[in-house]
Amino acid sequence: MANVAADAGNNGITRREFLYYVWGASIALVAAQSAGMLVWFLIPKFREGEFGGTFTLPVDEVPDINVPPAGYAEGRFWISNLDTEQANDVMYPSDQDTLPIKGVAAIYKVCTHLGCIYTWVEANDRFECPCHGSKYRLDGRRIESPAPRDLDRFKVSALADDKITVLAESAISEENGTFLPLDLPAGTAFVQVDTGAKKLGNSTPLLCSYAGNCP
Numbered sequence: 392m393a394n395v396a397a398d399a400g401n402n403g404i405t406r407r408e409f410l411y412y413v414w415g416a417s418i419a420l421v422a423a424q425s426a427g428m429l430v431w432f433l434i435p436k437f438r439e440g441e442f443g444g445t446f447t448l449p450v451d452e453v454p455d456i457n458v459p460p461a462g463y464a465e466g467r468f469w470i471s472n473l474d475t476e477q478a479n480d481v482m483y484p485s486d487q488d489t490l491p492i493k494g495v496a497a498i499y500k501v502c503t504h505l506g507c508i509y510t511w512v513e514a515n516d517r518f519e520c521p522c523h524g525s526k527y528r529l530d531g532r533r534i535e536s537p538a539p540r541d542l543d544r545f546k547v548s549a550l551a552d553d554k555i556t557v558l559a560e561s562a563i564s565e566e567n568g569t570f571l572p573l574d575l576p577a578g579t580a581f582v583q584v585d586t587g588a589k590k591l592g593n594s595t596p597l598l599c600s601y602a603g604n605c606p
């Protein structure tokens with residue numbers, strides 16, 4: 392360092408000036424690193440159509456009201472279209488629910504017990520987990536344990552035909568913090584599911600009215 396400073400002095404730069412240059416270069420390097428980190432954080436980590444990112448579906452792909460759900464393997468979710476005011480054997484009102492339950496829900500395909508992949512069993516009109524027997528209604532409400540809570544949900548947005556304008560998006564329940572089903576407004580052309588935005592299912596009691604075993 393002494394030699395460098397001495398050489399710098401011989402070339403007409405004082406030792407003090409040389410240290411200023413070194414200090415300035417260090418500051419510039421730290422600033423460049425910080426800017427690089429900021430850009431890295433701002434770049435989306437997940438792309439459209441990839442789990443962790445968004446999935447945009449034509450509204451025609453949303454199932455009719457209170458019929459079996461549509462499954463999307465890449466996004467690991469089910470789409471259910473719910474309306475307790477048009478009750479049937481698949482989706483029915485219960486005095487254990489906060490009613491009405493109405494709109495489109497995107498339900499995570501992983502069981503809330505130990506993470507198995509459950510399926511929709513059409514013969515029984517419900518989701519059933521093959522691992523330890525947990526069962527859930529079309530909206531993801533827990534019917535039989537050992538699952539500790541209802542199925543988790545992703546955020547749903549209703550988009551106009553430009554695929555950009557957001558007409559409405561899932562509200563969050565004040566009661567328990569999960570995403571409520573989204574009642575699609577007029578003009579909805581696409582439904583977007585954000586698999587990077589998940590809320591845990593409710594820890595509500597088992598839906599005893601389903602099995603007719605209420606106390």
Ligand code: FES
Pocket residue numbers: 502503504505506507520521522523524525536537538
């Ligand atoms: S993982 Fe589904 S019931 Fe255990």
